[in-house]
Amino acid sequence: MATEAGAALEALVLAAGAGRRFGGGKLLAPYRGGVLLDGALAAAFAAPARAVWLVIGKDAEAVAAAARAFAEREGQAGRLRLVHARDHAEGMGASLRAGLAALPADSAGAFVFLGDMPKVPPAVLPGLAEALAGGAAAAAPVWEGRRGNPVLLGRALFPQLLKVQGDQGARGALSGLGEALALVPAPDAGVLFDVDTPGDLEA
Incomplete structure (x- = not known):
C-alpha cells in the first residue's frame, strides 16, 4: 500500500529483544x-503498508x-517478511538498523511497531501516513x-537511523526534528501501553 502521494510504506515490528x-x-x-x-x-498488518517486516533475534x-x-x-502470510x-x-538500535537495512530501495517510509505493545489502535495509522504524505x-x-508508538519514519531519516547504537531506537532522531515531526492525536491510550513485566499483562 502507499501514501496519498503514491509512495510505498513498509511496517517494521521490532521483536528481537530478550x-x-x-x-x-x-x-x-x-x-488474550x-x-x-x-x-x-x-x-502492523492493519497499517497502510506493503509488507510487515518482523525483526527477530532472541528466541x-x-x-x-x-x-x-x-x-x-489472519490471511496475511503473503505480507510477512522475517529479518534477523x-x-x-546490543538493544533496540540493532533491531532498527537491521529492519531498515532490509527494506526495498523504493520504500518511502517505515512504521516502527514494538513487539511488546499489543494495544495500538489501528485507527491512528492512516493519520500518520497522511502526515508523511503531507511533507x-x-x-x-x-x-x-x-508521544507514543508506532512512529512513522520518512526515508530521508534512514541514513541517520542506520547509525543508531544502543537501546534508544529512533528517539534521538525524532527529538531533533522540531516541527518536521507531525504529532497525530490517538483515539486511546493504546499508543502508550507496553509490557515490561508479567504484572503489566494483568493491567
Whole structure:
C-alpha cells in the first residue's frame, strides 16, 4: 500500500529483544487467547503498508513460528517478511538498523511497531501516513500530551537511523526534528501501553 502521494510504506515490528525485565520469553507470553506478539502484528498488518517486516533475534525460531502462525490465521502470510538482527543483544538500535537495512530501495517510509505493545489502535495509522504524505519528516501518535508508538519514519531519516547504537531506537532522531515531526492525536491510550513485566499483562 502507499501514501496519498503514491509512495510505498513498509511496517517494521521490532521483536528481537530478550525481555529481561519480564524474565524472558515476553513476546510469547499468553495474552488474550494468543501470545503477546499477536497484538503488535495485528496493528502492523492493519497499517497502510506493503509488507510487515518482523525483526527477530532472541528466541528467533520460536518468535518466527508464532508470527507465521498468526499471519496464516489472519490471511496475511503473503505480507510477512522475517529479518534477523544478528547483534540484537546490543538493544533496540540493532533491531532498527537491521529492519531498515532490509527494506526495498523504493520504500518511502517505515512504521516502527514494538513487539511488546499489543494495544495500538489501528485507527491512528492512516493519520500518520497522511502526515508523511503531507511533507512531515516523521509522524508519531500523541495521547494526552504524551508521544507514543508506532512512529512513522520518512526515508530521508534512514541514513541517520542506520547509525543508531544502543537501546534508544529512533528517539534521538525524532527529538531533533522540531516541527518536521507531525504529532497525530490517538483515539486511546493504546499508543502508550507496553509490557515490561508479567504484572503489566494483568493491567
